[in-house]
Every structure is written in structure tokens, then in C-alpha cells.
Amino acid sequence: MRVVPRTVKVKLAGSVHVHRADLTHEVITVGTNGQTEFSIVGLPLSPATAEVLVNGVQYGYGVDFMIDGHDLEWFGAFDLATTDRLEIFFI
Numbered sequence: 001m002r003v004v005p006r007t008v009k010v011k012l013a014g015s016v017h018v019h020r021a022d023l024t025h026e027v028i029t030v031g032t033n034g035q036t037e038f039s040i041v042g043l044p045l046s047p048a049t050a051e052v053l054v055n056g057v058q059y060g061y062g063v064d065f066m067i068d069g070h071d072l073e074w075f076g077a078f079d080l081a082t083t084d085r086l087e088i089f090f091i
Helices: none
Strands: 002-012 015-028 037-039 051-054 057-059 065-068 071-074 086-090
Antiparallel strands (some): 051 057
16 A cells, blocks of 8 residues: 555535545455455545546446445446456545
């Protein structure tokens, strides 16, 4: 796990605020084709603001994935494959 500086858009009460923050970055291994449940080492403070990328493309919280504690569930429009690069950035 490494921390990288990034600009984050955090949505609060219907308005968008941009903050400069140090985010935790994790690369998650897809162990089997079609895998949907993953463990996150760190604990996101606000799961809804986490950024999840598959092969560099960002996907939406509540649309493609959910986070509950250290657990990430993928339910995007396609099955993940062992060749995919799954990344998460969070505060």
C-alpha cells in the first residue's frame, strides 16, 4: 500500500468540493475470473468517495461497486478477469 497525492472531489449535501488530500492507493489482485468479493487492506473513511478503477477506467460507487468496511463488492456490467488491474484510491 502506498499513499499518493491526488485531487479528490467529495460530494457533500448536494454540492461538490475539491480538496487536495493524500489518498491511500491499493492494487487488488483478481484471483479468479468472475470474482466479485475483495478485501481492502486500509479502511476508507468515506466509502462513497472512494475511486475504483479497472484497467485505468473509473467506475461508480453504488452503480458498479460497494464498500463495507474492508470489503469491496464488484457488481459492474462486466465480469472481472485475472488479467484486469483493479485499483482503489481512498482517504
